[in-house]
Amino acid sequence: MVKDFSWLRAEPHGIYIVPASCWIDPAQPVDSALITHGHADHARGGHGTVMATPATLAIMALRYGDQALARTIEYGERLRLPGGVDATFLPAGHVLGSAQILLEHAGERILVTGDYKRRRDPTCPPFTAVPCDILVTEATFALPVFRHPPVEHEIARLIDARAANPNRCLLLGAYALGKAQRIIAELRLAGYSDPIWLHGALERMCRLYEAFGASLGELRLVSEARKDDLAGQIVLCPPGSLNDRWSRRLPDPLTAMASGWMRVRQRARQRNVELPLIISDHADWDELTGTIDEIDPVETWITHGREDALIRWCALHGRRARALALAGYDDEDD
Amino acid sequence: MERFAGLLDALVYTRSRNAKLKLVADYLRDTRDPDRGWALAALTEALDFPAVKPSTVRALLMERVDPVLFQLSREYVGDTAETASLLWPDPPAFGTPPTVAEAVDTLTHMTRLNAMVELAGLLDRLDAAGRFALLKMATGAMRIGISARLAKLAFAQAFAVSIDDVEEYWHGQMPPYRALFAWAADGAAPPVAEHVPHFRPFMLAQPFDGMEITMAEFAAEWKWDGIRVQIVHVASEVGGETRLYSRSGDDISKAFPEIVNAMRLPCVLDGELMVRGNHQGGAEGGAASFNALQQRLGRKTVSARMLADYPAFVRLYDMLSNGADDLRPLRWEQRRLALESLVPRLDPARFDISELIPVATLAELAAFRERARDDEIEGVMLKRRDSAYLAGRRAGLWYKWKRDPLLVDCVLMYAQRGSGKRSSFYSDFTFGCWTDDPDRGGELLPVGKAYFGFSDEELKWLDSYVRRHTVNRFGPVRETDRSLVLEIAFDSVHVSKRHKSGVAMRFPRIHRIRTDKPANEADLIATLRSMIRDAPL
Numbered sequence A: 001m002v003k004d005f006s007w008l009r010a011e012p013h014g015i016y017i018v019p020a021s022c023w024i025d026p027a028q029p030v031d032s033a034l035i036t037h038g039h040a041d042h043a044r045g046g047h048g049t050v051m052a053t054p055a056t057l058a059i060m061a062l063r064y065g066d067q068a069l070a071r072t073i074e075y076g077e078r079l080r081l082p083g084g085v086d087a088t089f090l091p092a093g094h095v096l097g098s099a100q101i102l103l104e105h106a107g108e109r110i111l112v113t114g115d116y117k118r119r120r121d122p123t124c125p126p127f128t129a130v131p132c133d134i135l136v137t138e139a140t141f142a143l144p145v146f147r148h149p150p151v152e153h154e155i156a157r158l159i160d161a162r163a164a165n166p167n168r169c170l171l172l173g174a175y176a177l178g179k180a181q182r183i184i185a186e187l188r189l190a191g192y193s194d195p196i197w198l199h200g201a202l203e204r205m206c207r208l209y210e211a212f213g214a215s216l217g218e219l220r221l222v223s224e225a226r227k228d229d230l231a232g233q234i235v236l237c238p239p240g241s242l243n244d245r246w247s248r249r250l251p252d253p254l255t256a257m258a259s260g261w262m263r264v265r266q267r268a269r270q271r272n273v274e275l276p277l278i279i280s281d282h283a284d285w286d287e288l289t290g291t292i293d294e295i296d297p298v299e300t301w302i303t304h305g306r307e308d309a310l311i312r313w314c315a316l317h318g319r320r321a322r323a324l325a326l327a328g329y330d331d332e333d334d
Numbered sequence B: 001m002e003r004f005a006g007l008l009d010a011l012v013y014t015r016s017r018n019a020k021l022k023l024v025a026d027y028l029r030d031t032r033d034p035d036r037g038w039a040l041a042a043l044t045e046a047l048d049f050p051a052v053k054p055s056t057v058r059a060l061l062m063e064r065v066d067p068v069l070f071q072l073s074r075e076y077v078g079d080t081a082e083t084a085s086l087l088w089p090d091p092p093a094f095g096t097p098p099t100v101a102e103a104v105d106t107l108t109h110m111t112r113l114n115a116m117v118e119l120a121g122l123l124d125r126l127d128a129a130g131r132f133a134l135l136k137m138a139t140g141a142m143r144i145g146i147s148a149r150l151a152k153l154a155f156a157q158a159f160a161v162s163i164d165d166v167e168e169y170w171h172g173q174m175p176p177y178r179a180l181f182a183w184a185a186d187g188a189a190p191p192v193a194e195h196v197p198h199f200r201p202f203m204l205a206q207p208f209d210g211m212e213i214t215m216a217e218f219a220a221e222w223k224w225d226g227i228r229v230q231i232v233h234v235a236s237e238v239g240g241e242t243r244l245y246s247r248s249g250d251d252i253s254k255a256f257p258e259i260v261n262a263m264r265l266p267c268v269l270d271g272e273l274m275v276r277g278n279h280q281g282g283a284e285g286g287a288a289s290f291n292a293l294q295q296r297l298g299r300k301t302v303s304a305r306m307l308a309d310y311p312a313f314v315r316l317y318d319m320l321s322n323g324a325d326d327l328r329p330l331r332w333e334q335r336r337l338a339l340e341s342l343v344p345r346l347d348p349a350r351f352d353i354s355e356l357i358p359v360a361t362l363a364e365l366a367a368f369r370e371r372a373r374d375d376e377i378e379g380v381m382l383k384r385r386d387s388a389y390l391a392g393r394r395a396g397l398w399y400k401w402k403r404d405p406l407l408v409d410c411v412l413m414y415a416q417r418g419s420g421k422r423s424s425f426y427s428d429f430t431f432g433c434w435t436d437d438p439d440r441g442g443e444l445l446p447v448g449k450a451y452f453g454f455s456d457e458e459l460k461w462l463d464s465y466v467r468r469h470t471v472n473r474f475g476p477v478r479e480t481d482r483s484l485v486l487e488i489a490f491d492s493v494h495v496s497k498r499h500k501s502g503v504a505m506r507f508p509r510i511h512r513i514r515t516d517k518p519a520n521e522a523d524l525i526a527t528l529r530s531m532i533r534d535a536p537l
């Protein structure tokens, strides 16, 4: 039998599993959705049945309130969907609760990675590579200029900058889900034991991570600090607050930002960042291409990001690939 | 090289001018000769390595990276040197990085034959930041917001010397500026170039915002639309030498031999370089439009035809020195008298004086300024009668009062990614006007392109609008659904054979985003045509 994989379709608003009438990370409300992870461009509110890992469901509940019909799927658990489709959730190593979804139907295997990375992350289990026919991969950092340095290296730069500026407050912009908690956990692994100060918008997600077992050490809220408490301290805030009025309360802030985009100078400049830290929760170029090599699928489908470059790489390496035109994913967010 | 690379990176990420000054000053104070001199030259883009071109860097990369991947990376990063520094493979182990002086020496001795090998050898000894610094230096395009002026200020600050002295002594000095450092850092005698027609820094005007001033304390004159120049002549036994400098201090003598040859008196004059015509200021004004001058700019040699078709002259504003006498400390009105007595001795075909506008009140001047548009003059200048000639833009002394811009409503048609810090934004906008009433079958034709006029907030908004309203892509260009009206401000509009619409704007910029206005209500090309003031070219 010729494999045609027509049972999985890329629609403008998500990946549609035809026999199961079920979507993966749909951008619009649908009756039945599998959600890879809690980032807002993948997990949206308003669906009917939502199937996701316990942590992802907890994150969605925190953001959108309880979902109408939530179904918990553990990593490795095989879920039988209508129409003879099996779905298995596997760790993606992206953020807490993040999953790849392995779909099996009529002897064909399609792996949807969602967002993923291959680097260490103390806050979530590592990416598991499994064999498949079709690999549906993200491509957020799919340009050969994106090579994230080791995270220890960037954390050391953060700690050094803090030591070199004892009178300034080190204000670090980091996304509220994933990046902030990973950086705190990495700081703790590097032996940083002082309290870490939070913008109010980060608090609930940090508490959620702790409830799922992350060790984040002593966290304090900026709203409860006196101005001079914060000199020489590390303060985390969402990227959007780096340059807004909120940051005026801080003593002479040294603005840092943790993101894979910081590899490109002009991107850091756009953010008005003095200390760009290249820390990403997405796979870099070597991880993306290495993962395709490792999984060695028959064909690679590319969802969102810089698909042109990854398609070119596949062509140069004799691999079949195509871009799925998906709308609504916001790759600026990491 | 690591220190220099560190300085470059710190400069890239520092917005505040004072912080930048301090970074450069600290570097100059704490680094030895000749590295600091070479670094200073690199920062101010005063180095030129003819063997290394951006195309050399590209070719070098092509040997190691797929051309398509390179191109995609280059488009994203927005800068060839940075792209190359990021794509260059780290060697298994780094050797000793080169000093700035060693890098300069190697670059200087490169030929086009060995450039690829030699440059690769240097790159292999550097990390990504070092590679970036090296490639920026080698290709001579720093673009990190360090103007020559800022570098000189930093130099003055580093060694606590006066900026005016730095400006004066700097000119005619060559990298690595050992004599300058010896003077500023070690108290040696200042380097002076007495028999060289060297450049003096210009005095500049601030924009006038209509504040209350006492008109009696000021003189008013027209702001002519050419380029500001300085003519310097020094006498010598063999007949003397004349040079013509642009505002940035570039020597543009070769492009305007008729001006250079006409000057025979030892002096330094400040004026506006223009082409003869009857566009600005009417027949008596005697100057052609800026477009005409553009035919003459940027040329290495000038044909007899060019000289005949676009004869240049200088309209004089000021006199900086008379023979060996430095007039700059004098009051403006004293310098003006000196200039007025000099002008009759000059060739009238090449030099005339910028007439003063006889007004007693600001209101009268405002009326003159309104008329400026009919006369195609950029605006008016206000100069304090007691002002010494001081380098740079000084508060309260000279003002420029431009006439208000013209406005037209256009429709956004195409957007292209910017370069440099805007490389990830769609920031270059092409807009059009209607050939006829759109309800009667009129079409949009592009009438111009604007890269500025918007705030960062508006840029973000425009970028996201473009992404959401794309109907077609052509490489880095996106075609939009032609739904957005932009109010475009511009200084003037001219007939153009190069544009399908037949018109070209000068200094178009986005004045307002008119989300309130439907696209079919944007202006017709005929409206733009009616604003054309110049004689058909």
Ligand SMILES: [Zn+2]
Residues within 6 Å of the ligand: A037, A039, A042, A094, A115
């Ligand atoms: Zn994500």
Ligand SMILES: [Zn+2]
Residues within 6 Å of the ligand: A039, A041, A042, A115, A329, A330, A331
């Ligand atoms: Zn994503």
